[in-house]
Amino acid sequence: MEEEKKEICSSTKEEPNYRGIKAMPFVIGNETFEKLGTIGTSSNLLVYLTTIFNMKSITATNVINIFNGTCNFGTLLGAFLSDTYLGRYKTLGIASICSFLGMLVLTLTAAFPTLHPPKCGTEENSTCIGPSSGQLMFLFSGFVLLVLGASGIRPCNLAFGADQFNPNTDSGKRGTNSFFNWYYFTFTFAMMISLTIIVYVQSNLNWAIGLGIPTFLMLLSCIFFFVGSKIYVKVVPQGSPLTSVVQTFVAAFKKRKLELPEQPWSSLFNYIPSDSINSKFAYTEQFRLLSKAAILTAEDQINPDGSASNPWNLRSLQQVEEVKCVIRVIPIWISGIIYYLVLAQMQTYLVLQALQSDRRLHHGGGFKIPAASYTVFTMMSLSIWIPIYDRILVPFLRKITKKDEGITILQRIGIGMVLGVITMFVSGLVETRRRNLAFGKPVSAMSGNWLIPQLVLTGLSEGFTVIGEVEFFYKEFPENMRSFGGSFLFCGFAMSNYLSSFLISIVHRVTKVGERGNWLDEDLNKGRLDYFYYLVAGLEVVNLVYFVVCAKWYKYKRTEKGGVDFELEKIETRKNVV
Numbered sequence: 369m370e371e372e373k374k375e376i377c378s379s380t381k382e383e384p385n386y387r388g389i390k391a392m393p394f395v396i397g398n399e400t401f402e403k404l405g406t407i408g409t410s411s412n413l414l415v416y417l418t419t420i421f422n423m424k425s426i427t428a429t430n431v432i433n434i435f436n437g438t439c440n441f442g443t444l445l446g447a448f449l450s451d452t453y454l455g456r457y458k459t460l461g462i463a464s465i466c467s468f469l470g471m472l473v474l475t476l477t478a479a480f481p482t483l484h485p486p487k488c489g490t491e492e493n494s495t496c497i498g499p500s501s502g503q504l505m506f507l508f509s510g511f512v513l514l515v516l517g518a519s520g521i522r523p524c525n526l527a528f529g530a531d532q533f534n535p536n537t538d539s540g541k542r543g544t545n546s547f548f549n550w551y552y553f554t555f556t557f558a559m560m561i562s563l564t565i566i567v568y569v570q571s572n573l574n575w576a577i578g579l580g581i582p583t584f585l586m587l588l589s590c591i592f593f594f595v596g597s598k599i600y601v602k603v604v605p606q607g608s609p610l611t612s613v614v615q616t617f618v619a620a621f622k623k624r625k626l627e628l629p630e631q632p633w634s635s636l637f638n639y640i641p642s643d644s645i646n647s648k649f650a651y652t653e654q655f656r657l658l659s660k661a662a663i664l665t666a667e668d669q670i671n672p673d674g675s676a677s678n679p680w681n682l683r684s685l686q687q688v689e690e691v692k693c694v695i696r697v698i699p700i701w702i703s704g705i706i707y708y709l710v711l712a713q714m715q716t717y718l719v720l721q722a723l724q725s726d727r728r729l730h731h732g733g734g735f736k737i738p739a740a741s742y743t744v745f746t747m748m749s750l751s752i753w754i755p756i757y758d759r760i761l762v763p764f765l766r767k768i769t770k771k772d773e774g775i776t777i778l779q780r781i782g783i784g785m786v787l788g789v790i791t792m793f794v795s796g797l798v799e800t801r802r803r804n805l806a807f808g809k810p811v812s813a814m815s816g817n818w819l820i821p822q823l824v825l826t827g828l829s830e831g832f833t834v835i836g837e838v839e840f841f842y843k844e845f846p847e848n849m850r851s852f853g854g855s856f857l858f859c860g861f862a863m864s865n866y867l868s869s870f871l872i873s874i875v876h877r878v879t880k881v882g883e884r885g886n887w888l889d890e891d892l893n894k895g896r897l898d899y900f901y902y903l904v905a906g907l908e909v910v911n912l913v914y915f916v917v918c919a920k921w922y923k924y925k926r927t928e929k930g931g932v933d934f935e936l937e938k939i940e941t942r943k944n945v946v
Contacts, residue, residue, distance in 0.1 A: 386601055389543060391532040394596025396554050398460075399525050401589035402467060403558035412567050420478060420575060421507065422485050422496045435511055440862035442519030443855035450520070450851040451609055456528040457602040459851070463520025464590045466513045471583040473510030477503070478575040523854035526551060530842055530850075531601050535647075538772065545773045548839040549758040552831070556750040563744060603645055609690075609849045612679075616691045619661035619683045626663050628656060636662035638685035639674045646847045649689035650926045654696065658688050690846040693925050697844050699918040700778070701856055703785075704837055706911035708864030709871070709904055710788040711834075713795070714826045715743065716868075717888075717897060718819060724892050725802055725816040737816060745820050749827030757831065777840045778919040784833025785912050791825040792905035798822060799898040806893045844925050875900055 413435070417428035450459040477483045483506055488496040499507070529547055534540030562582075570578030629635035633651035636659065640648065651659075661683040669677035676682040722739035729735050765774030773780075798818050806812040837857060845853035872888060879887040881896055889895030 386532060386534040386540060391596055391599050391601075392529070392547065392550075394592055394599075395525070395529040395532065396550065397592035398464065398589050399529070399551065400554045400558050401585045401592060402464065402521060402525075403555055403562070412570050416478075416570070416575065420484050421499045421503070422488055423498070435515070437862055437865075438515050439518040439522070440858040442515055443523040443858045444852070446519035446521075447523040447851035447855040448608070448610065450524050450605065451849055452605055455602060455605045456524040456531065456851060457597075457600060459520045459524050460528055460593060463517045463524070464586075464593055465517075467517025467521065468583070468586040468590055470510045470513030470515075470517055471579070471586045473506065473513060475576065475579040475583045477507055477510065478579050483507075522858050523851045525854075526838060527842055527850040527854050528600075531603055541772045544843075545762070545839070546758055548835055548842075549754050552835045552838065553751060553754040556747045556754075556827075560744055560747040560751065563747070564741065603847070605848070609846070609852070612687055613691050613694065615679045616658060616661050616683045616688055618680050620658045620688075622681060623660040623663050623665075624657060626660055626665075628659055628663070632659055632662075633685070636685045637664040637668075637676070637682060638662065639676065640684065640686050641675070644686075644848075646686070646690060647926075649686055649693070651685060652689060652692060652923060654923060655692050658691060658695075659685070662688050690849075693844060693846055694849065696922060697841065697853075697856070700781070700837075700840065700915070700922065701860060703911055703915040703918060704781075704833070704857075704860045705863045705867060706907060706914075707785055707788055707833055708861055709868055710791055710826065710908065711830065712864055712868040713792070713901070713904060714746065714823065717900075718742065718795075718823070720892055721799060721802060721897070722816050722819060724806070724810060725812050725814050725819065727816040742816065742819055742823060745823040746827040746830070749824040750831050753828055753831045754835075773839075776924075777836050777843070778922060780836035781833050781840065782912070782915060782919060784829045784831070784836060785908065785915055787825055787829035787832065789905055789908045789912060791822055791829055792901050792908060794825060795822045796898040796901035796905065799892075799901060803893055803896075803898065808893070810891070810893070812893070871904075875903070 414428050414432050417423045417431060421428075423431070446459060446463065450456050454462070483503055485497050485499045485503065526548075529551060530544050533543040533547065535544065566578060566582060569581065636651075662685045664682065668682040671677050676684070719739045719742070722737075722742050727736040727739065729737060762774040766772065769775060775783075798821070801818065802812045802814040805814045834857075837860075838854075841853035841856050842850055875887055879896075879899070881887060881889065881894065885891075885894045887896045887900045
């Protein structure tokens, strides 16, 4: 038994020199300046394309939708290259440079008159002339560089930051938990600055200066990232994890008719390479069919180093459990897609609500709050809530629950989903009030300040669910697939945007208000947006029930320490039986 213990314990790998907090300023600095440089610009691209490049609104909208969708789905390619060939450090470095060059190209299109069409309504151009093919090619080259940058940065920066903390120590675990919170805090802070100051400079002062500022910030992002190179923990990629997943399914299908042994954890083939970066996983009973891929038969050949000769016929128990980790995450990911519908409505129809509300700062005042700026209240609530949660609530809950993170990740996600349901019901009530106070006029007498509560609730909900999902995907994916875990979040956002568009199209077709209108009439006073909000709230209630079922079924991934302890416990059990 002692020899078995030594063999298990000796399999633990030599740990890298984790710098944790020391590396955090460089990672957070890179993230903050990157978001300051790109978020404000991307949120204002529609205005830029229609005013500077003289594009029609529908053309500009399609360009923006394609750009945003490609950025989100491009994260899958970025994650694949990172986990398979480049590693997160190289991927982030290349992507940061691409983002800087993309911003530089956009700045040049604004700074040099020859790179954009002449302004409409001038003596030289009484009619609007669209951009030439050369001008479009130069503009789109900037978009391509920005897509490459987003595809590499988005799935990797979070995982790379968390890589700097030791997952096997209490201080490292707490540092990781705090990093997820502060990562999102800097994200929301950057959005607040971008959506106010940078957007104002671009729209009201000068586009060349307004684009030059984020370009300079993106340069600072690159500098911050590379300055910390010597202290980073750089996880080495170990080949395509997707190929490993497919091989496991193929091997399990080939051996589907075989019977599993009575003690799979001790009888199945379980070779683990010495250079593997993945934690050692304990055997789980879920998806037993996949476990058959690790059944060693007379036809299976073993290499001299102990690995399977044909990975399409035989997989190790460790490789099977890695695939199980990915499969278990998918139902939780699906619930997130439905939840994101709440965020989608707060970014679209809330702006229309604000446009048809009294946006004066106070009654009788002259200054009107821009309709799009109301979303800043969501960012403000997030920025205030995250430090309170991380520094006050988590330590308090830690004393009660004895858990490092205060509450489990799935509990945190679930609380946010409950707040999401409340957000949609409050939104419906506020819209009913706004519509009733319109009195047939285009702009309602209701103050736009009534929209603030639902925006604050959205921020709190996001602070629980989205940050919880960020942490969930990072921790529950195998270490060699954590970049894919990061891309899951952005692919969920993209899927939710498509789902929201589909839902809106259906509601347009099947609902009716009066003779010609529908719930989502262009004039909100003629439609029933409140009914649509209640419909989304109903979908969120159903989704919450689905999430609770999935959360009860879910089994958290065992860490390396847990796996070793689990094996030692079985050794002791076998000894006692004997």
